[in-house]
Amino acid sequence: MHHDNGIWVNTEDLMREESFLQSAEKEFSIENIDQTDGKWETNRRDFLKLLGFGLGAATIAASCEIPVKKAIPYVTKPDEIVPGVANYFASSFVNGGDYCAVLVKTREGRPIKIEGNTLSSVTKGGTSARAQASVLSLYDTRRIQYPGTVKDGNVSKMEWNALDREVKAKLAAGGNIRLITNTIISPTAKKALAEFTAKYPNARVVTYDPVSSAALLAANEQSFGARVIPNYKFGEAEVIVSFGADFLGTWISPVEYAREYAKNRKVRNVKGAKMSRHYQIESHMSLTGSNADNRILIKPSEMGAAIVALYNELTGGSGGPKLSNEKSAAAIKKMAQDLASHKGKSLVVSGSNNIMEQLYVNKINQLLENLNTTIDFNAVSYQRQGDERDMARLIGEMNAGQVAVAIVWGANPAWELPFANQFKEAFAKVGTRISFNGIVDETTALCTHSAPAHHFLESWGDAEPKAGHLSLIQPTISPLFNTRQAEHSLLEWADSPNLNRQDEQPYYQYLKSHWAGDIFGRQTKYSTPTAFWDMSLHDGVFEMPAPEAAAVMNDVALNPDAVTKPSGSELEISFYETANIGGGQYAHNPWLQEMPDPVHRTVWGNYLSIPVEWDGVNNINGWKGLTDGDNVEVEVNGQKLTCTVVRTFGQPAGTVAIALGGGRETGGCGVGYGVNVNPALKADGGLVQYFGADVKVSDKV
Template identity: 45%
Template sequence: MKTYWRSLEELQDPKALRIQEAREEAKQKSLLYKTEGGNGGNSRRDFLKTLGFSLAAASIAASCKRPVEKAIPYLVKPEDITPGKANYYASSYYDAGDYCSVVVKVRDGRPIKIEGNELSPISQSGTSARVQASILNLYDGARNKGPENLSKSITWADADLEVPKALKEISDAGGRSVLLTQTVISPSTKKVIQKFLEAYPGTEWIQYDAISASGMLNANMKSFGQRAIPDYRFDKAKVVVSFAADFLGTWLSPVEYTKQYTSARRLDDGQRDMLRHYQLESHMSLTGSNADVRFPVKPSEEAGMVLALYNAIAAKTGGEQISGVPAIVDVSALADDLLSAKGKSIVISGSNDENIQLFVNAINQLLGNYGETILWNSALLTKKGLDEEMAALNADILAGKVDALMVWGVNPVYDQANGAELEAAIRSLKLSVSFAERKDETARACQYVLPEPNYLESWNDLEPKVGQLSLAQPTISKLFDSRNVQESLLVWTGDSTSYGDFIKSSWESDFYPEQAEYADFRLFWNYTLQKGVFSSASEQTAEYNGDSLAASAAKLPAAKSGLEVVLYESIALGNGKYANNPWLQELPDPLAKISWDNYASVPVAYAEEKGLENESVITVNGLELPVFIQPGQAKDTIAVALGYGRTYAGKVGDGVGKNLFSYVSAENGSRKYSIENASVDVVAGATFPLALSQTHHSMEGRPIVRESNLDEYLAKPNAGNEFHEESEKHHVTLYKEIEFKGHHWGMAIDLNSCTGCGNCAISCQAENNVQVIGKEQVRNRRIMHWIRVDRYYSGDPANPTVSHQPVMCQHCDNAPCENVCPVAATPHSSEGLNQMAYNRCVGTKYCINNCPYRVRRFNWFQYVNNDKFDYNANNDLGRMVLNPDVTVRSRGVVEKCSMCVQRIQDKKLEAKLAGRMLNDGEIKTACQQSCPGSAIVFGDLNNPESKINKLFKDQRNYHLLEELHTLPSVGYLTKIRNKA
């Protein structure tokens, strides 16, 4: 049996780690007594007396000053709103290259939950953690409340007089105005911008992406004559080779790619082969952790590897071999595997170097992948920014060659290397306008701040792929005095048309004629708006041109000596725009399991050589960073996440982490996300606390992840799961067997489909009002997520195998927590759910101590009127996100996964009113519905035809710690890998 470990300390001495963890728990209990006014002793009687006094005092204080409750009755009830009943609206999320077609749940006029739109051919029903957390951005107190000029409130009428006047004066004088935006994928917005540019001659439009794909765009222009990104179809591939492209985490379209990738690795419904995945990277990424074979390499070594792979394939296919930089390892076996899947493979690179991307294109051409697994008729449009254009604009602003700058959706003062100089230059412009929805560093430097509304308050249309369109519609009245940027641009051209009407008019002329289903535009519009998506015909093709390969080979960078620093995009914060979102700040990194900070990931050997431990401090080119020892980090590399170090984001995001965008340089005209020959020094004796949560919930070294390889599985379907049958044979119990006469709810999780992305944790948090507690409390072992995604390593610490496992309440039929509760706060339902009666719980924590799965959470959170504890749930605006179907817990009770019992009851009632039986799959838990990998199945175990019933009978199915005979209602399907 493999040895699994969560940290290097556990690998070296598991017993010592468990003793240390026990001491930490005891320490936190001691702290509890002191904070509650106790004397720090171990007397439970004293503790309960103190707790009782505290609660009594709180009750007296509350009764003396009762809070004012406001209610606004419907004098005339809207026709489409029934109080207490949810409405659902199709919409679209798009920001900084992230796209997702969504469905928004609205209760009494409040959006409270985001789900994936299952009608979307791109994202399907999946979402990401950022999409799930975007609902909280709507209720962010850091949003700009209305138009301002030099930090003073003005009216929109004032702005509509002053800004166009300044623009006209600049235009008439032959000056230069620039509209700087993120990549725009809205067909209607492009029309508005073009109209605006025509109205003000001398105005330019520049698109810019902080996390750039400029190198790929330029390479594709040379190779195919198209400045776009092709459509990668991982579901059609048999072999995937990725050079540092985190396509399951942050690269281009991760929700879409995750859905495709997991479908190609699923082993149900008779599927007997799996996509084979190779990952070559420096930093242990989410994608790398899921690979069958992973090679740790330095960023500067990538070019040699790509060239060597090209030459190896060219040699066997009759292509031209090109000399250039050498490779560090032999790639002939990799080339053979790709050639064995010719036309059924994909080679990709996350590099922003045009020359590397040209050779990646050449490799895919030699393999015959274009038109098979890589398509041009549905090219991806979410990255259009060219780094050369932004670099030239940056230089021109500093040189005084720009008179007016209008900034929309980007934050160059924060994410450009010369942000401080750029800020000073923007302040000196004749006109500077920011359309920022919320606080950011660039908006602070601008004369005018004219805020746009949140995407949930807005009309929009989007075309993320050629021919694939979607609509966004308002789901709530505007909370603040904001206005669509498109509407502002229209007004400044003398057009009073609302943007919503402009979109309708645009669709009537452009897309309505492309369909024949509806004879009336109103029907077409209403049905498309209801579905949220529309597909139009696309005949886009591309012919390959490899003429520039030889010239590009001479420009490929050679491998460098010395330390290299990798700058990567984090799963949670991305480019840092939503650093003020506490759900994202508290989401643990999928690999490091650290929240609330960025840090320097260092290799195990380097840490041993320098005497470093977790939370040591080093300087990277003079910038101090805490250390995390990351198994799998490539030799002579260090990795640090971008998106942190915001200085003007809001009370949650300000000052969290360090800003590494200042180290993003340029090479071959594109932004370079690595630092070569970095100067790294150890700060002797210094430490920096990190909120590390992986070791909080130990199952005492018992086997939890089970896995095998594909060859063994095909020979024996229960491979890796033999212990399950042995355990079932020897069960002896004092419990009476429980008979469930109605429903018996259960959940199955396919470990082949779970990538560890953390989307489920945020989806559960949004659905079930799970509180944010902050870095200090996470360090105090109090993280509140009802579902955690455990990460386990096995094998060589220099390049380990990684396993991800979601763990929530197992809803045991023989639940150990139920017997020990002195107030019966943990009853078992007649349908197999382990329940929590919050109004009974007195916080003894006996149930927590008796749970072998470590899935119950004690609520330590208290509402305190200071910034330290003021996250999202204790102010009027933040409370709007709360789900009224779920009790909001207060300090002193135990809480845990309820299997979204509110959703179960809702669907049962719906079926009862309709006079029918519940359909299998009709009830979806929050984690299941949003999972981009479709890893989770929920259903009725008593229904012999249900999918959950069939999965529980699958020979891959097992239960956590089944030797304890707790009879969990959650099953796991053994993880199967391709043989390395």
């Protein structure tokens, strides 16, 4: 609230609006039910607190059983569950490239809380809202509860052996097989995939990510000969420059990067105190930008010009597109001087999905002598592996009738892709379409068969987010429904001799055998496979030093004409990922929908950020006279959207921004909240670009 000391929290508080004052007075009031004439209305938050997310039904289904006999608690291994006494299991939260080593707190055999695992040198005890909220998705009563055929978005029940016979017959009939996935960081899952593709040589895996980093991967392959994400050492950099990479919120590995970033942002000794400097060049107010020492504001189409401007300042060059904003150009010139005086102690990153822009960034880091100091290729990251250009090629194959069976594993291309409508039309031409997804999402609704996988809290598995950094996933509860791990299904359909179908937990044995064989042979700490497995399962993580190799940059030609050129448009728009619902893959978790956006403090949907005009005293006006909650019509890239606006400090003039992930069409609680902006995204060279030029925004409608 507004106080006499001049502190205010929003525009309504500053301007002392009557509606705000009334709501502020009621914020902490307690209304007695007996004073409401028997009429009591609840809000979303009350509903979540009182009814949970099908928790009662899930509790009955779980029957309060000990999760799995072979799971090992983190602290002690009890002979039986003691009512009221919590057990902790070390596990891993993995969803595509999202990763976090976690400790799962359970009571009476049910997981109730997730925290970070301090034994992991990747996340170092940190966690994320997505990881913590994943407990709720376990108890989602919308989960598919059994295998079956899919028709009109409904699953008709089958037994697993009947589904297996039907799928095997389809696979054996010949024709190309395509497996559609997001990034997979599990070495054992990749082994299962290898067995499947060996059984069916006409099978191929097609991988994309909901929010693409394909340009970064392609540029690193050209520059360094490795299609991976390097090891960024934010904790060792004294000057950090980010071109639109929200590394504290959503970019690649934010839990890891935030921990590292904080190292040099703390003053440990007042005498001779110092901290790192952080420059953020961006087109909307991001979580990372809100923590920067210097924000340099540009239009989205000027990102390439800004990167080239920095390169020219460091090399004395003059080619390439120019920034129209003289203030931003001057700030980049000053930033270049700061970087040049911190060679070997700086770090430059970019969230651009333009290959040439990423090549320029690689060259800038080489010029600043950052390779093998703040950037190395020892513990590289595997957390982004996808390329949406492969999906475009797959659509061509399906349209040509060249795909007989398509298997979808954890991905949702019928909604996530900008060309989702093209995918839907082509997907319908595939005779057999199988989904491992746990809910009837937009893609599963188009499939012919559903083979639902366990929730990760019911699963065995592993992960290798970075080279040499391994972690295990162990179940903390018995499966609530008649689901089965996707890896188990692939091995079953491949008639794998390594899957012991007579065992109580076949995939557990497969995982353990892989660790006792391939992974045990990569380490020297333990002398026996049993000791290696037991301690790794107990700790949740096992780390081995990655072989050191000095990064050597290839001689790659830089072409300033290949970077994004300023559009010259009066108005442009940015599309960005949020820390809570991501690109939409977490939109059906009500905890994450209810979590206020850390920048805009908005919930349940995505909103159009508009710039504000401030006279420096008390008058704050939204662009075009708009205020929070007004609806406008937005036209971009041939798409028309009706959006609700929110005034945003730090939004550059001549720009607007809106988050990805809104407007889900089926599958859960996110349906109907926000707008789906994916069709408004365009591609350049096959790579999705997260901005639009020549945007039109109406007055209030």
